[in-house]
Amino acid sequence: MTVHCNFSASNRCNVNGINDGIIIIPVILGLSSVVLITIIVWKTCKMQQQKDRAPVILLQDKSDSVYQWENENGFVSNATERILAAKDPSLKQWEIPPERVIGNLEYMQCGSYGPIYTANILALDGSGELKAVFKSLHDNASAKELSDFLDLLKFHTKICNHESIVKLLGCQTERTPPYLFLEFVSGGNLLHCLWKFRETGTQDGGTKLNFTKRSVCSIAKQVACGLDYLTTEHHLIHGDVAARNILIHNDLTAKLAGLGLAFDVYKTGTLSSHKAAQVPIKWLAPERIMKLPITERSDTWSFGILVYEIVTLGSPPYPEFHPLEVFPKLQRNYRMPKPFNHSNALYDLMRHCWQWKAKHRPNWSELITKLNSLMNTADGAGLLQVADNLDLSQYKQAAGIL
Structure with a gap:
């Protein structure tokens, strides 16, 4: 059925007497839908590219801030105890009791946080006795060094879970100095x-x-x-x-x-x-x-x-x-x-x-x-x-x- 147009000032008709609005409006809606879909697809692809792209790391000069524990009476002398008490509770599942350490610690070298030892432990997974590398804090570690060391423990629980990366075996954080236990690699460097x-x-x-x-x-x-x-x-x-x-x-x-x-x-x-x-x-x-x-x-x-x-x-x-x-x-x-x-x-x-x-x-x-x-x-x-x-x-x- 042909829709005829009333040739008044408020209506625009083409030469066949058909209202242009009947043609233009669907075209506009169609084009708008195409544009909207294109934008959505573009943004989705862009977000995926940003997600998949390589991490960009900026080089910055940073000075370490002083780690302080204070109350209304001034500096707190038991900062170490306060930091250990506030440590991430997820570290609890990695805790290796002292009685699971077998024999004496053998000194290897001094690391960036303190002395590094080797010793045998009973594995948390029940796989038996195995040799481990112990990383520890030096005796006079500051509150900030202790906090950083606990962050290092947390880092290992999150990251060191791949067959081509040295694995975390456990930790000791219930007393000082804290220990980080890593798998011992037999051939060395x-x-x-x-x-x-x-x-x-x-x-x-x-x-x-x-x-x-x-x-x-x-x-x-x-x-x-x-x-x-x-x-x-x-x-x-x-x-x-x-x-x-x-x-x-x-x-x-x-x-x-x-x-x-x-x-x-x-x-x-x-x-x-x-x-x-x-x-x-x-x-x-x-x-x-x-x-x-x-x-x-x-x-x-x-x-x-x-x-x-x-x-x-x-x-x-x-x-x-x-x-x-x-x-x-x-x-x-x-x-x-x-x-x-x-x-x-x-x-x-x-x-x-x-x-x-x-x-x-x-x-x-x-x-x-x-x-x-x-x-x-x-x-x-x-x-x-x-x-x-x-x-x-x-x-x-x-x-x-x-």
């Missing part, structure tokens, strides 16, 4: 293990360790999985990816350690320039050296350096350059040459990690996929060999480690 492979022909206490090109890919993949977990599950960076911060079992199972900078980011969302400066420059991405905002792709650059360390059995990066010479070289597009007797494919992976622009570097998922592929074709029989002789007495100077 990866860097020292790599040196041992050089010196002893892969013999370790009479046990032959077959360190091959496939071993390189396996260790690198495990580390990448741990870093991927930090990023995707917790939106954290590691900040100090290097062989010295990887622990390794005698079966070449790798564990990511050295989470001090990740803890700093976990607490504050930023990384202090002072702490960031403690990482040697030869492991840093260009944006780290220039103190620009950093992301997980900054760790990717350092991961490429780690792979170089592994394939060279612990050689320092850029061995021919002083640390202060490295950045100008990188600006002129210099990259370390391919290590002796290694595949082009693995070297291409390293070069991909060393792209100047962070967005051009691979993400962890891409690296894990690539390393999986390389493992399938890598030599798993021939022992890894290197061409250079490493003077360990000069290592720190060559690596730029303070």
Whole structure:
């Protein structure tokens, strides 16, 4: 049925005498719906991109505030008791009673908070007796140091739940000094293990360790999985990816350690320039050296350096350059040459990690996929060999480690 129009001043009709409003209004409504749907889809995609994007960490200079406990009568002398009483109640489930510690503590070294020991404990999960690393506070710790140590405990309960990260076994917070119990990793520091492979022909206490090109890919993949977990599950960076911060079992199972900078980011969302400066420059991405905002792709650059360390059995990066010479070289597009007797494919992976622009570097998922592929074709029989002789007495100077 045709609707005819009354040609009055208030009505507009087309040449066929049909009211334009009958045509225009549905068109407008239709276009409005399309625009609205487009906006909703765009915002949804934008939110997803923001959720999935790499964490942006700003470098800031921060001064530690003084931790004070006061009441109307002034400073409270029992600040330690007050802090322990106010600790997070979730730590209770991780509490290991003193009677579950077997034997005497054996001193290992002094850590950033205090002495570190080893001892055997009875595991909370009933799996039996196992060796653990005990981190503790020094005797004269301030109230702030105690509070930070409890925050560190909380950090480990949240973060250290992945097979490629050193795991939390428990804690003691009912008395002072508090303890943090971590799994003991039998092979120790990866860097020292790599040196041992050089010196002893892969013999370790009479046990032959077959360190091959496939071993390189396996260790690198495990580390990448741990870093991927930090990023995707917790939106954290590691900040100090290097062989010295990887622990390794005698079966070449790798564990990511050295989470001090990740803890700093976990607490504050930023990384202090002072702490960031403690990482040697030869492991840093260009944006780290220039103190620009950093992301997980900054760790990717350092991961490429780690792979170089592994394939060279612990050689320092850029061995021919002083640390202060490295950045100008990188600006002129210099990259370390391919290590002796290694595949082009693995070297291409390293070069991909060393792209100047962070967005051009691979993400962890891409690296894990690539390393999986390389493992399938890598030599798993021939022992890894290197061409250079490493003077360990000069290592720190060559690596730029303070």
